[in-house]
Amino acid sequence: MKQLDYYFWMNSDWAYLGADRLAQMAQDHGVQVHYKPVDLLSVYARTGGIPLFQRSEQRQEYRQQELRRWMARLGIHINVTPKFMCPDASLASRMLIAAEQMGYAVAKLHKDILAAQWCHDQDISEVSVLLDVAGHLGLPGDEMVLRAESSDIALRYQDYTDEAVSAGVFGSPSYVFEREVFWGQDRLDFLGQALANQTLASVQR
Known part of the structure; x- marks a missing residue:
C-alpha cells in the first residue's frame, strides 16, 4: 500500500478545508495516510515562517480573501476570525497521536x-471541548486525554515536528509522498496526480 505523510497544525484553517478531499483521495488511490500533527510555531522558527498575528496587515487581509475564495469554490463555510483563534493546540495534537496509538482511525477526529x-x-485548548468531540465520535476521550499527557506521546509530538522540518515542510497542511512535498490544500490536485502516476506505473510494470 502507498504511504503518505501528512503534517499539519491542529489550528490550521487550510487543513480543515482540505480534510475531506485528502480522505477521499486516500480511498480512491489506496494510500495509507499517516496523520502527524506538528508544533507549527517551532517549524516556523526553524524555516523562516512568520506567525499570522506578526504578519503585515496586507498579508492578513489577503489570507481572508483567499479563504473566502476557497470556501466559495469548495462549498465549505468557516469563520475566518473565530472566537478562539489559534489557541495552544498541543493537547489536541497529542490526543490525536494517542488515539492513533490506541488503534483508532483519526481522520474524522482530526477534522x-x-x-x-x-x-x-x-476553544480546542480546553479539555472539555476535546472530550466533547471524542464523545460525539464514540471514542474514549478520557483515556485518550490521559494517554496524551504521557511523556512518550509528548516525545512523539516533538519527533513529528522535527521530522517535518527534515522532510522539507515549512507550513500547514503539507503532504509528503515519495519525498516530494506538496504544501497547502490548494496543491491536492498535484498530489492526486502523483498518486495516480505511481498507480499507472505499477500497472505497466
Missing part, C-alpha cells in the same frame, strides 16, 4: 477538532 475551532467557535 472534527479543526471544525470545533473554525466552525463552532470553541
Whole structure:
C-alpha cells in the first residue's frame, strides 16, 4: 500500500478545508495516510515562517480573501476570525497521536477538532471541548486525554515536528509522498496526480 505523510497544525484553517478531499483521495488511490500533527510555531522558527498575528496587515487581509475564495469554490463555510483563534493546540495534537496509538482511525477526529475551532467557535485548548468531540465520535476521550499527557506521546509530538522540518515542510497542511512535498490544500490536485502516476506505473510494470 502507498504511504503518505501528512503534517499539519491542529489550528490550521487550510487543513480543515482540505480534510475531506485528502480522505477521499486516500480511498480512491489506496494510500495509507499517516496523520502527524506538528508544533507549527517551532517549524516556523526553524524555516523562516512568520506567525499570522506578526504578519503585515496586507498579508492578513489577503489570507481572508483567499479563504473566502476557497470556501466559495469548495462549498465549505468557516469563520475566518473565530472566537478562539489559534489557541495552544498541543493537547489536541497529542490526543490525536494517542488515539492513533490506541488503534483508532483519526481522520474524522482530526477534522472534527479543526471544525470545533473554525466552525463552532470553541476553544480546542480546553479539555472539555476535546472530550466533547471524542464523545460525539464514540471514542474514549478520557483515556485518550490521559494517554496524551504521557511523556512518550509528548516525545512523539516533538519527533513529528522535527521530522517535518527534515522532510522539507515549512507550513500547514503539507503532504509528503515519495519525498516530494506538496504544501497547502490548494496543491491536492498535484498530489492526486502523483498518486495516480505511481498507480499507472505499477500497472505497466
